[in-house]
Amino acid sequence: MTDMVERLRGVVEGPVLAPEDDAYAQEVTGFNLAAQHSPEVAVGVTSEADAVAAVRAAAEAGKPVRVLATGHGSPVPITDGVLINTSRLTGVTVDADAKLAHIAAGSRWADVIAAAGEHGLAPVIGASDAVGCIGYTLGGGVGPLSRTYGFSSDWARSFRVVTADGEAVTASATEHPDLFWALRGGKGGLGLVTAMDFALVELSTLYGGSVFFDADDIAAVFGAWAAWTKTLPATANTSVVVLRLPPLEVIPEPLRGKTVLSVRFAFVGDPAEGERLFQPIRAAGTAIIDGVGEMPATDIALIHNDPKDPTPAFDRGLVLTDVDPGFVSAFLDAVGPQQQLPLIAIEIRYLGGAMNRDVPEGSAAGGRSSAYSLVLIGVPDPSLFETVLPGVVDGVLAGLRDWIATEAIVNFDAAFSFPGSYEACWPADTFARLAEVRATYDPDKVFPFGPA
Structure with a gap:
């Protein structure tokens, strides 16, 4: 690989790093610290010309190319070939x-x-x-x-x-x-x-945010949320998440060390109508924090308030056919506050609406008929990632199997963690057409994709 490194250094303006180089570890590290990448060479491109040169060199050498920007979607370690980091291409x-x-x-x-x-x-x-x-x-x-x-x-x-x-x-x-x-x-x-x-x-403003309920209200609020979703117009968006929060000072005091339920909401339209639509959730329990109201659209990330700092991450995502009373009961039995589980978040998003309609010229996006999604996130302890968390998640899903859809959404399971999950990310005709397009533009699989 030494010849490859020297060749790339001759044609790429950005850094070209081998495993023995000091800056290599930082160059190959993404958001998910559990995925420890070790490619044969890392290239930090600074322009499109750099990207062209790096891809050409890798292809001519018969080396696979993979891409890293923030690393949120890179759950599987990269152990060979050329890793191209695009994080310097900003603007x-x-x-x-x-x-x-x-x-x-x-x-x-x-x-x-x-x-x-x-x-x-x-x-x-x-x-x-x-x-x-x-x-x-x-x-x-x-x-x-x-x-x-x-x-x-x-x-x-x-x-x-x-x-x-x-x-x-x-x-x-x-x-x-x-x-x-x-x-x-x-x-x-x-x-x-x-x-x-x-x-x-x-869009400059919207009516949205998050409201949190204590453990004693989880069953009532989750049941109300499930029924409430059946009544919402497409201008209303919502998700719900059971959170098991550690007793850390960075967590707001009312939530610290507790198991809580958070309902997220985002409504595009008159704030008064948004408030009216959200009232059944407020009436379902006693909120310990209510952060739902009119907000600048620039604050939209506060609705979920996802972590920004890199961390070891384990998650499993899939699609549900429905969230009906039977599911509510099974879900609470599996992950309700009485359960002791190494899961920090179990989230359900209500889908549908405009998602069900493809763009006029067509697209490859899968999951358009999905009703709800389910994502389970484990505690950030890599020692549990190989056997403990997979076993826990399998146990939870066994109790929910009657509501698990055959389709999937690729961003929710980028690791393709169980047999058939890769193919399930697209309808059969879309999957076949994607294979044809990949074969046309990358017949030699320079950019490998899919389960190993």
């Missing part, structure tokens, strides 16, 4: 008249939110503003406004992509439309995206 410019953001590959959603907010605009993002824009969007992207506006990938208008032959191309509805179709939800194995143009919505 967001907004064309307010066109309601369009040009987003470089290493940018995070916080950058886009700030730039768009100056013009009364907002991106349709996920739960966290610390997540990288590109990897999230390639997987479709489900966030606090998805019932109202659809998958985040529905708002992508074009991508700049370095393909497996080392060519930089634009993929859009008019240029390389097959690749554009695949990039909007197909996730990986399609090339290295260096930038995208992303449409923005007119």
